[in-house]
Amino acid sequence: MKPLAEKIWFNGELKQWEDAKIHVLTHALHYGTGVFEGIRAYDTPKGSAVFRLTEHNQRLLDSARIYHLPMAYTVEQINAACKETLKANGLKSAYLRPIAFLGECGLGVTPKADNIRVDVAIAAFPWGAYLGEDGLTKGVDVCVSSWQRVAPNTIPAAAKASGNYLSSYLIGREARTRGYAEGLGLGTDGRLSEGAGENLFVILNGKLHTPPVASSILGGITRDTVLTLARAEGIEIVEQALPREMLYLANEVFMTGTAAEITPIRSIDDIPTRAGGPGEITKLLQARFSGLFNGQTEDKWGWLDYV
Structure with a gap:
């Protein structure tokens, strides 16, 4: 398999792809004790810029805090390392993956405090539309x-943690084996939660509805971006628990995420949305979002961190 990147930042130094290795007895490999981020850099008219870099890496540290992983690096240091990794690989547009995880700490589920080792790595590589370029323009099915999202007070959904994504794996795999592009998970109360790796938005009668963070979702940074852009356009936003059937009655539905960006949904359970793909509000938000990177939307919020 061709390497995704030439160099990877690993514990403070750049290493060649083949040298960025961990041991098979790494704690995170066995128990999922890691936290990570997905970040995009865009080649803008003003040069390469990382989107909401500080917010992403602050969430990385917040996730580590929830899981009691002691971090040796500050947000500013990880920000600098992300930019260093981009430059080392000669990339102007890329997907970045910072990850922090428990290394060789023994095979006990709970390692002793004096034996905890947290490794940190950052990779950067080209990655197109997560659910396909056609999905961005035509929508996905x-x-x-059948798999629900994690219940409150079991696994903390607010942390972007490696082990949490076993739920996502099951939801996504089931959907793909059934011929769908993605799966949506319900909470344990039967209300809408999120996709396998995306937040969910439903447009009904001109209002933008989305499940709240209490619905076992990750409070996505792209989600927050869309809410901010929608408010700037005067679109009414409703954050509340949503019943499943609202999907079938919606005018428009879309998902958001760093990898997925803003991906329209054209059908749910073989029931087309009333728009049958990206509707007018979805298209408007897509235009405002992509405009941040092509210069058509003013970055009033300081979201672009130039390399």
């Missing part, structure tokens, strides 16, 4: 999964 999804299904509601």
